Amino acid sequence: MKLNIALLAGDGIGPEVIDQAVKVSDAVAAKFGHEISWTPALTGAAAIDAVGEPYPDQTHEVCVAADAVLFGAIGHPRFDNDPSAKVRPEQGLLKMRQKLGLFANVRPTFTFPSLIEKSPLKKERIEGTDLVFLRELTGGIYFGKRGREDNDNTAYDTCTYTRAEVERLAKKGFEMAMQRSKKLCCVDKANVLETSRLWRETVQKLEKDYPEVEVSYEFVDAVAMRLVQWPSAYDVLITENLFGDILTDEASVISGSMGLMPSASLGEKTSLFEPIHGSYPQAAGKDIANPLATVLSAAMMFETAFGLKDEAEAIREVVNKSLAEGVVTEDLADGGKAYKTSEVGNWLAENI
Amino acid sequence: MKLNIALLAGDGIGPEVIDQAVKVSDAVAAKFGHEISWTPALTGAAAIDAVGEPYPDQTHEVCVAADAVLFGAIGHPRFDNDPSAKVRPEQGLLKMRQKLGLFANVRPTFTFPSLIEKSPLKKERIEGTDLVFLRELTGGIYFGKRGREDNDNTAYDTCTYTRAEVERLAKKGFEMAMQRSKKLCCVDKANVLETSRLWRETVQKLEKDYPEVEVSYEFVDAVAMRLVQWPSAYDVLITENLFGDILTDEASVISGSMGLMPSASLGEKTSLFEPIHGSYPQAAGKDIANPLATVLSAAMMFETAFGLKDEAEAIREVVNKSLAEGVVTEDLADGGKAYKTSEVGNWLAENI
Ligand SMILES: CC(C)[C@H](C(=O)O)[C@@H](O)C(=O)O
Ligand SMILES: CC(C)[C@H](C(=O)O)[C@@H](O)C(=O)O
Numbered sequence: 061m062k063l064n065i066a067l068l069a070g071d072g073i074g075p076e077v078i079d080q081a082v083k084v085s086d087a088v089a090a091k092f093g094h095e096i097s098w099t100p101a102l103t104g105a106a107a108i109d110a111v112g113e114p115y116p117d118q119t120h121e122v123c124v125a126a127d128a129v130l131f132g133a134i135g136h137p138r139f140d141n142d143p144s145a146k147v148r149p150e151q152g153l154l155k156m157r158q159k160l161g162l163f164a165n166v167r168p169t170f171t172f173p174s175l176i177e178k179s180p181l182k183k184e185r186i187e188g189t190d191l192v193f194l195r196e197l198t199g200g201i202y203f204g205k206r207g208r209e210d211n212d213n214t215a216y217d218t219c220t221y222t223r224a225e226v227e228r229l230a231k232k233g234f235e236m237a238m239q240r241s242k243k244l245c246c247v248d249k250a251n252v253l254e255t256s257r258l259w260r261e262t263v264q265k266l267e268k269d270y271p272e273v274e275v276s277y278e279f280v281d282a283v284a285m286r287l288v289q290w291p292s293a294y295d296v297l298i299t300e301n302l303f304g305d306i307l308t309d310e311a312s313v314i315s316g317s318m319g320l321m322p323s324a325s326l327g328e329k330t331s332l333f334e335p336i337h338g339s340y341p342q343a344a345g346k347d348i349a350n351p352l353a354t355v356l357s358a359a360m361m362f363e364t365a366f367g368l369k370d371e372a373e374a375i376r377e378v379v380n381k382s383l384a385e386g387v388v389t390e391d392l393a394d395g396g397k398a399y400k401t402s403e404v405g406n407w408l409a410e411n412i
Numbered sequence: 413m414k415l416n417i418a419l420l421a422g423d424g425i426g427p428e429v430i431d432q433a434v435k436v437s438d439a440v441a442a443k444f445g446h447e448i449s450w451t452p453a454l455t456g457a458a459a460i461d462a463v464g465e466p467y468p469d470q471t472h473e474v475c476v477a478a479d480a481v482l483f484g485a486i487g488h489p490r491f492d493n494d495p496s497a498k499v500r501p502e503q504g505l506l507k508m509r510q511k512l513g514l515f516a517n518v519r520p521t522f523t524f525p526s527l528i529e530k531s532p533l534k535k536e537r538i539e540g541t542d543l544v545f546l547r548e549l550t551g552g553i554y555f556g557k558r559g560r561e562d563n564d565n566t567a568y569d570t571c572t573y574t575r576a577e578v579e580r581l582a583k584k585g586f587e588m589a590m591q592r593s594k595k596l597c598c599v600d601k602a603n604v605l606e607t608s609r610l611w612r613e614t615v616q617k618l619e620k621d622y623p624e625v626e627v628s629y630e631f632v633d634a635v636a637m638r639l640v641q642w643p644s645a646y647d648v649l650i651t652e653n654l655f656g657d658i659l660t661d662e663a664s665v666i667s668g669s670m671g672l673m674p675s676a677s678l679g680e681k682t683s684l685f686e687p688i689h690g691s692y693p694q695a696a697g698k699d700i701a702n703p704l705a706t707v708l709s710a711a712m713m714f715e716t717a718f719g720l721k722d723e724a725e726a727i728r729e730v731v732n733k734s735l736a737e738g739v740v741t742e743d744l745a746d747g748g749k750a751y752k753t754s755e756v757g758n759w760l761a762e763n764i
Pocket of ligand 2: 251252281502505506657
């Protein structure tokens with residue numbers, strides 16, 4: 061199979077961790093007889109510096125032409141604490157999501173037995189946690205009308221959802237539930253918000269098409285509590301953009317494996333794969349960042365974008381092996397030997 | 413001093429836990445030479461049953477005439493999973509907040525050394541946690557314009573804030589920070605929302621009036637993570653209505669003392685005090701519910717509404733004593749003797 065992949069390394073540690081994912085992907089492709097063509101493109105602060113735009117048109121064209129996008133991280137400290145700056149890396153992210161139509165953000169949270177002690181939660185609370193959030197990513201209050209009124213003394217944001225937007229996301233949720241344990245939780249604030257009532261109505265209507273799926277409806281505040289109390293009670297959760305932003309970040313810390321969590325953003329045509337961690341500028345260029353979340357994002361890409369399950373499994377296996385054998389970066393070394401980012405990548409590629 | 417208190421017991425376990433708070437308040441009043449006049453009024457499902465309205469006008473008049481409101485809990489299972497029902501107990505809550513102008517919800521989260529093991533988080537993560545959220549309670553997306561368009565196929569909600577609303581809440585936050593450890597965190601989503609940018613601007617302008625307060629600005633998704641990672645890093649947090657709804661519930665579970673957490677909702681004239689737990693209908697009428705959160709809410713009332721610090725301290729002390737001596741309801745009994753709700757109340761009143 062010929063795989064055309066757009067490569068958006070981004071800022072901070074992005075380029076370093078992306079390099080390792082490329083090595084591992086190339087190794088798995090060689091083993092299974094595929095050929096990958098990587099097309100790099102600029103994004104984030106790097107793109108602002110080069111062409112004054114965090115998601116330039118050229119980059120968009122590269123993404124559209126590709127079968128999948130592998131993404132590092134964006135964000136740079138010089139843009140922090142200045143949310144009103146004219147051009148910001150995050151705007152590139154939002155523009156990219158919208159222009160590529162990446163409507164479903166898939167964020168798994170699971171535990172690695174060898175890392176479970178790193179969780180702030182007690183082991184007995186998180187054992188067996190294996191949940192996945194489906195966050196709507198191109199609608200809601202992120203993309204609604206906003207502005208100032210009344211002589212700059214009033215600000216407003218609008219949250220809007222159409223039935224079609226909810227349906228598209230919810231269907232993905234039901235399908236995912238069918239492939240997992242047939243449990244789906246719709247997270248909303250239907251006791252207050254009209255958009256949430258539309259969400260609930262729409263999901264309720266879909267229930268008859270998936271009679272095997274057991275659906276629950278929970279309020280976002282309750283889920284924010286229960287995620288910390290008993291995360292293993294959840295399986296597939298679907299929710300709107302802003303709730304998803306908050307809850308997926310909350311969920312990511314409970315497993316103790318935050319630095320290892322991959323994610324996918326699915327569109328009708330193109331899909332994008334990226335680690336959930338940020339650009340971690342303090343570590344940039346030092347060859348110390350943990351590349352595993354990006355490598356596991358590449359695994360998600362093989363499985364989700366190309367339907368190549370064995371290839372994905374091969375990557376996950378070699379990652380587990382590296383953890384078991386202690387071939388890990390300093391964040392996981394725990395007093396043992398700390399390998400460099402590039403050394404971990406080389407080891408993974410060789411052991412595929 | 414003569415204290416006029418409106419008594420809104422509400423639904424479920426509300427009446428039982430309120431009874432204990434009344435006993436303890438009367439005991440502390442007798443000890444310190446005050447006289448309390450309690451005026452009961454209907455609210456929640458109880459009010460819907462009686463007069464078809466969750467927050468009837470008569471109840472509002474009782475609250476307006478009082479110096480403070482002590483509130484139990486509202487909510488009844490027959491209204492659950494029917495968010496579009498015409499009359500719902502929660503509507504009473506929102507109407508009450510709005511009509512009484514309860515603009516600042518104060519939600520402390522602290523640890524009781526004897527309960528620290530109940531937390532889902534590891535002890536070393538939560539030791540020393542003592543934070544307080546100030547949630548804006550009468551604005552934002554809870555009270556903005558909402559509706560349907562496009563043949564019922566689109567729903568929208570509007571989040572609106574005025575500079576004056578933000579300033580009023582933020583000032584309370586700065587004042588509270590001055591009385592505590594002079595650290596204030598403004599939680600927003602200023603990288604996306606215009607209302608958040610107004611929040612940040614307004615808080616930034618106030619900084620010069622409180623030069624001793626160290627202010628930080630964090631995004632809501634980051635706070636959702638850090639609350640679980642290192643809750644003790646926070647002190648006073650201010651935020652808008654919906655973020656506050658989610659984060660205060662999340663924060664309430666980390667200390668392991670959720671069943672004991674009080675809260676206050678401050679208005680310009682009247683203030684309201686209530687436990688953060690719900691109406692817990694399964695336990696209603698069984699005399700088993702833990703009354704301590706309501707008793708501690710009464711303590712907050714003495715201190716905040718009446719400036720009676722010693723009285724508040726006397727209540728907190730007797731609560732600590734009951735915990736130390738194991739005079740607790742079944743949720744805290746841990747294999748030891750479980751006292752009834754009313755027995756705990758009697759013991760507290762006698763030991764004041
Ligand atoms: C950077 C920011 C705009 C973005 C979001 O809120 O979606 C980020 O928090 C995320 O979750 O990818
Ligand atoms: C019942 C509901 C409307 C309410 C809210 O969202 O404010 C509740 O969750 C709370 O926090 O008091």
